[in-house]
Amino acid sequence: MTTPTIEVTNVSKSFGGVAANKLVSMSVEPGKITGLIGPNGSGKTTLFNSIVGYHPIDEGSIKFEGQEISKLRVQQIARLGMLRTFQQTRIYGKMDCVQNMLISVPHRTATFSDMFTKYPAELTEKAEHLLEFVGLYQKRKLISGDLSFGQQKLLEFAMALMNEPKVLLLDEPTAGINPTLINGLIDRLKRANEEFGITLFVIEHNMRVIMNLAEKIYCLAHGEMLAEGTPDEIKDDQRVIDAYLGAH
Amino acid sequence: MNKENYVIAAVVIFGVAAPFLFPNYMVQISLLWIMILFALTWDTLGGQMGYNSLGNITFFGVGMYISAIVQVGMVYDVALYASPDGAALTGNFAPTQYFTGLGLGILAAAVGNVILAILLSQIFFGLRGPYFAIGTLGLALAAGELLGAWDYVGGSGGIALPVFPFDPTTQKFFFYFLCLAAAFLTFAFLRWLYKTRFGLAINAIRDDEEKADAMGIHTKRHKTVAWCTSAFFLGISGALFGNMTGFIEPLEVAFPTVTFGIFMVAMALLGGKGTLWGPVLGAFVFHTVKELTWTYLLGWQWIALGALIILNTVYFQQGILGWAREKWPETFGITVDKDMSSGSEERGTS
Known part of the structure; x- marks a missing residue:
């Protein structure tokens, strides 16, 4: 078992x-x-x-x-x-969709000095792929708080996937x-x-x-x-x- | 991004040329650089991270006193120096003593402030929203009162800093360039910092801290580092300002909560909080208006400044740059992409 x-x-x-x-x-x-x-x-x-x-x-x-x-x-x-999404959708409303995705990378192994590194290009690519997966690729540079409620929900889901x-x-x-x-x-x-x-x-x-x-x-x-x-x-x-x- | 480099170059050229072009305004322009540093460091917490601190001036004052104690203490007994009997000692610093003391004083102010910020983070980041603002305001007021009661550094009577060993004009130039360098370093450091993961993380804390927690972001760690960054540069500014003024005391010079303490907030809001250039622009406009009204509208200067703050907070909450971003979003890269997908790789949308 x-x-x-x-x-x-x-x-x-x-x-x-x-x-x-x-x-x-x-x-x-x-x-x-x-x-x-x-x-x-x-x-x-x-x-x-x-x-x-x-x-x-x-x-x-x-x-x-x-x-x-x-x-x-x-x-x-x-x-x-173990991650959860919220009933009242919660995203980072003043950041654009790609930024919302990037900040959602797993923090399991994040060390102190990792704070001061940049995001490698692969992560941006991965973020864009996942946004495409939920159908938000075209809107990836828009401020997420301006998206419709349904789109925000999709974004929140994509962010959760980004976190693996x-x-x-x-x-x-x-x-x-x-x-x-x-x-x-x-x-x-x-x-x-x-x-x-x-x-x-x-x-x-x-x-x-x-x-x-x-x-x-x-x-x-x-x-x-x-x-x-x-x-x-x-x-x-x-x-x-x-x-x-x-x-x- | 090339445009940004041109703007930076223009500001630096202005900064270097200004004391030769406008020698009569050198002190005011020195203060402008300090104001820019104020607005930038306030915005790290208030704009980028969403923690509106009304007590950042604490680090300015504490830095000033740390520097004073180090500068004096290297040569004399501080308590004796600060007492009436020590009045004759202020001019008694050889150039080597003076500059070594100043250098170590600035360094100690910056480092001491970082340690203080780490300790304060443990207490204050338990507070949210308006409670954080009021809590930090209390911190600034308490710090001023506490230092006023500490006779070792002269109490409420204050303490004179070592006198610059050369003539007053040299002193003006010397501190002018130190202020310029401090503001430039602050700007360059924050510009780099906001482009790292750290920048996005503190933005995430601003937008929804509970969500950031739920996503596993080390929120406490980021908040502490953000405050330490502010405190570091504010410590430098305090040390410089104290030495430019020459005589420091707790309430008016070191912890001016209702003037500098409020100005730093007002400047960041005016320029557009949460942006890198907003605080710089805000400080420039605010300081210019302030100096002009002090010269041409004497008696009405506080009313003019108050009116500017009211206009800003009632009609212009997003500040100058925030307004520009709403007006011309494409210029800031906020666009809808015509392409349906990220390109060559087959991933398919359903």
Whole structure:
């Protein structure tokens, strides 16, 4: 049995009196695409934030490739090769797209003196290739904050690829994206998984997208893990249907 | 980029020729170079990194005092020198003593400031946005008061620096060229620095520090180095300014928070923060307006400067260069590429 890329065991997190996650356990297998669904307020983003170290967890354990990371800080976890994108897209708005890409190179091995070196031409080329991959090549010299929301989302995705993460946590990658672009995005996510070998862990509300994309899906409701299984199992799970339709 | 080299050459030629062309304004033009250094070093944090420091003047004052202590301490006991009994000693420096002291004083000011900046970074970079601004403002005010209470360096009465061993005109020329060199070094260093990975990283911190953290950038390391850079050059400027003035005391000369401390912010904003040339341009315009109003609008000079700052912050927030960039984006390389792809290699877009 291989070590899971991410292994969450009995994690709880409350904010004041609100228990956002209660004894959540789940795992993400290497090389796979794993989905996380659940109604609004069910604790999906909280779980994401716990995994990437945005806030300390109250109890439980989070392991990345077998290494306990629940006490590490955001940057340290990012440098291990686990990256997340944000629900509210976050890019460096006053820099152009190429600069956004260049600054996203992996910082795993960055030493103090690396700060004062320049970017080699290969990296600019790589940045341009990846921008082309997401369809932003023509706009690469524009200030990224002036791009449309959907384009910013694509840029954020390209930046994540530039970082060569082992695993990428995507918080609602298709939210706010024009429906005709969604198919292109699903395709790109799959290619990132297959061609670049990046393990994906995706929060998604769009059922069509997540059923298409993920091999395994977890469903959260009221902060607890409600169900897990293949897309087909989840689709037919009465508890999941109830949770979404408000039977709880 | 060739154009930029021409502009640099023109400024340097002006700098070298100015004391011979306008000998009567040599002190004012010396101050212009210091102002440019102020605006450039403020912009490293405020413009490039998005941390609006209102306390950078601290490094100016601390540098000035470090230099004074080294210069005096090499020859005399500082406490005795600073006391009323030591008044006769200020002119008692042989040329070798004077220049060795000055050189070491400038060096100590720069290096001492870097150490101070490393320590302060541990505390102040826990603060964000307006809290950082107010925190650093408090730092500057506290530093002035603390030095005012330190009798070893003369307390609030101040301390006189060693007198230049040659005639006053030579002194003016000497410090003029030192100021020019300091401003030029600052500019050249920052111009190089902003082109390295460091430049992009501090821009990323400015645009979204949380995102920078999430991408694994060593944010703390970059912030500390940025402040150290500012502190280094501000220390040099403080040492020079103290020696040009001849007599230093905490509130008006070393830690002038409401004049120089605010000017450095105003100049960077006026020229266009976050750009290399903006602070230079801003300092030039601001200093010229300031000197002209001091000469021709005496009594109204503060009102004129205030009006300039208000115009800038209300109508012109992006500053002169920022405005130019919005007006002519193509000149600044902000263009849509007609080519669909990066060229020969087949990668295919879907």
